[in-house]
Amino acid sequence: MHIVTAKEMYEIDRITMEEYGLDGRILMENAGRAIAKQLEGLLSLNQRITILVGSGNNGGDGFVIGRTMMNAGYSVRILQLVEDNRIRGDAQYHKQLFLSFGGTLLHWNESFDLKELEEETDVWVDAMLGIGAKGALRSPFSEVCTFVNRSERLTVSVDIPSGIPADEESGYTEEAIHADITYIIEAPKLSTFLERYASYYGRWEVVRIGIPNSAWSFIKRAIWSDQSVQQTLPTRSRFSHKGSHGRGFVIGGSQSMPGSVALTSSAALRAGAGLLTIGTVPEAIPSIAAQLTEATFHAMKGQNGWIQAQELDLSPYDSVVIGMGMGRAEETASITRQVVKSAHCPLLIDADGLYHIQHHKSSLRERSHPTVLTPHPGEMAMLSNQTISSVLDHPISISKTFAMEYGVYLVLKGPFTIITTPDGEQWVNLTGNAGLAKGGSGDALAGVLLTMMMQHETIQHALSNGCYLHGKSADYMVEHQHSDRDLLATDVIHGLIQIFRTLSS
Numbered sequence: 018m019h020i021v022t023a024k025e026m027y028e029i030d031r032i033t034m035e036e037y038g039l040d041g042r043i044l045m046e047n048a049g050r051a052i053a054k055q056l057e058g059l060l061s062l063n064q065r066i067t068i069l070v071g072s073g074n075n076g077g078d079g080f081v082i083g084r085t086m087m088n089a090g091y092s093v094r095i096l097q098l099v100e101d102n103r104i105r106g107d108a109q110y111h112k113q114l115f116l117s118f119g120g121t122l123l124h125w126n127e128s129f130d131l132k133e134l135e136e137e138t139d140v141w142v143d144a145m146l147g148i149g150a151k152g153a154l155r156s157p158f159s160e161v162c163t164f165v166n167r168s169e170r171l172t173v174s175v176d177i178p179s180g181i182p183a184d185e186e187s188g189y190t191e192e193a194i195h196a197d198i199t200y201i202i203e204a205p206k207l208s209t210f211l212e213r214y215a216s217y218y219g220r221w222e223v224v225r226i227g228i229p230n231s232a233w234s235f236i237k238r239a240i241w242s243d244q245s246v247q248q249t250l251p252t253r254s255r256f257s258h259k260g261s262h263g264r265g266f267v268i269g270g271s272q273s274m275p276g277s278v279a280l281t282s283s284a285a286l287r288a289g290a291g292l293l294t295i296g297t298v299p300e301a302i303p304s305i306a307a308q309l310t311e312a313t314f315h316a317m318k319g320q321n322g323w324i325q326a327q328e329l330d331l332s333p334y335d336s337v338v339i340g341m342g343m344g345r346a347e348e349t350a351s352i353t354r355q356v357v358k359s360a361h362c363p364l365l366i367d368a369d370g371l372y373h374i375q376h377h378k379s380s381l382r383e384r385s386h387p388t389v390l391t392p393h394p395g396e397m398a399m400l401s402n403q404t405i406s407s408v409l410d411h412p413i414s415i416s417k418t419f420a421m422e423y424g425v426y427l428v429l430k431g432p433f434t435i436i437t438t439p440d441g442e443q444w445v446n447l448t449g450n451a452g453l454a455k456g457g458s459g460d461a462l463a464g465v466l467l468t469m470m471m472q473h474e475t476i477q478h479a480l481s482n483g484c485y486l487h488g489k490s491a492d493y494m495v496e497h498q499h500s501d502r503d504l505l506a507t508d509v510i511h512g513l514i515q516i517f518r519t520l521s522s
């Protein structure tokens with residue numbers, strides 16, 4: 018399923034109408050009918066529907082929904098918020114149909130009594146503004162949205178909750194509709210995944226309106242779905258041996274921080290790594306070894322409990338991860354630089370490794386093997402010289418610019434983790450929950466990703482599947498054994514057992 022900007026969606030509509038010849042009025046009919054079908058499944062016949070329409074094609078969808086629901090036996094009325102002469106084109110065509118079918122149309126005016134309307138309403142359908150919304154809500158949209166948000170009635174939005182943008186834009190008002198459900202037309206828009214706007218959507222579902230599949234070919238952004246996982250997660254052959262599942266190397270840890278490297282390694286093993294070696298300071302080995310009997314160790318030279326710069330032979334490994342629990346001292350900066358240069362295999366840089374790389378980003382471009390960076394928004398801000406709030410407002414475009422500029426795979430972690438390839442292709446992962454917002458989650462993710470990188474032909478598939486599995490495990494654990502308060506990274510690692518069992522059954 019693709020993810021689009023408003024501009025891209027308009028282009029897809031244009032291609033469908035001009036190049037394939039599908040009339041815009043039919044698209045609008047399909048949109049309204051697809052949403053009406055969902056509403057019929059959701060509502061009982063005694064629930065009275067009020068549809069709020071604006072001047073654009075979003076309102077046009079509202080007129081189709083009105084006619085279709087009315088025909089299905091529901092009590093429907095439409096409140097039009099703009100003057101009659103503002104409704105044109107396809108929307109005007111469908112408004113006429115609604116009227117000729119005997120629909121009830123109310124017009125907004127200064128003295129309109131919304132309270133009275135509310136008394137005759139069980140469900141608000143918001144068809145005021147769609148992807149054509151620009152800037153803060155103007156009157157009377159702002160007053161109507163404020164009223165609907167205060168009303169206790171079920172609120173269903175068409176395509177986008179009115180008042181929020183489709184794209185990574187700011188400057189919108191909080192009066193935007195807080196929908197219970199949003200039926201998104203054909204493809205989620207960027208704002209569906211932005212911290213600032215995601216909650217306005219409520220629960221969302223995508224409805225198809227007949228856009229041809231080939232019209233999407235220029236869109237390089239999509240959701241990583243259950244189906245994507247089924248198509249790309251490698252199966253294990255009966256004749257495989259430990260060497261077939263990858264030999265991984267985890268570099269990190271320090272005397273005072275052995276835990277994160279233990280989590281990464283434990284996750285890598287649980288995700289199915291064939292062999293795993295941990296490179297850390299001698300002082301950290303006993304405590305990690307006590308937890309992880311399956312790992313082997315490479316005792317690295319250390320000073321004051323931190324890893325020192327030293328020669329490392331990385332040739333035996335299929336993938337390397339560096340950074341967790343390593344500290345920010347100059348010694349660990351030079352080992353990071355050295356590994357970036359000498360790892361002739363896929364390399365994942367996380368945590369303190371990202372801190373060290375910020376001043377040597379150009380060295381990433383010189384690598385001839387894949388490099389993966391796994392920042393959280395704070396680390397992304399540091400790497401891209403942006404503020405954290407700017408990263409949160411523009412995670413999709415900032416990720417893309419960075420990944421393309423430095424030729425890296427980027428995994429920007431968050432409630433919707435975004436995976437970007439060096440070519441600028443992007444995938445959004447939907448699994449995971451608030452239980453992952455704590456220390457240790459990132460360490461566990463790095464371990465799962467390390468293993469996936471050794472077992473997939475394509476790094477993007479590896480990263481997308483790794484993020485999916487990690488989030489899916491967290492979801493499973495919160496559903497069956499934990500809450501999103503008490504979930505720990507070790508629980509997420511443990512939950513992988515169940516996820517693999519389900520996927521392979």
Ligand SMILES: NC(=O)C1=CN([C@@H]2O[C@H](COP(=O)(O)OP(=O)(O)OC[C@H]3O[C@@H](n4cnc5c(N)ncnc54)[C@H](OP(=O)(O)O)[C@@H]3O)[C@@H](O)[C@H]2O)[C@@H](O)CC1
Pocket residue numbers: 027030041044045048071072073074075076077078145146147148149150151152153154155156158175176177202226
């Ligand atoms: N073939 C297609 O294209 C299909 C499209 N489809 C549907 O069309 C939707 C997009 O339609 P759209 O482009 O007409 O834009 P839409 O969001 O309805 O409204 C624009 C109007 O809003 C106004 N306005 C803007 N900002 C405002 C504000 N802050 N406060 C107040 N008013 C504001 C603006 O006024 P203006 O600024 O021009 O004065 C303009 O008149 C899309 O989301 C989907 O639902 C489907 O039917 C499938 C086929």
Ligand SMILES: [K+]
Pocket residue numbers: 075143144145146147174175176177178179
């Ligand atoms: K809307």
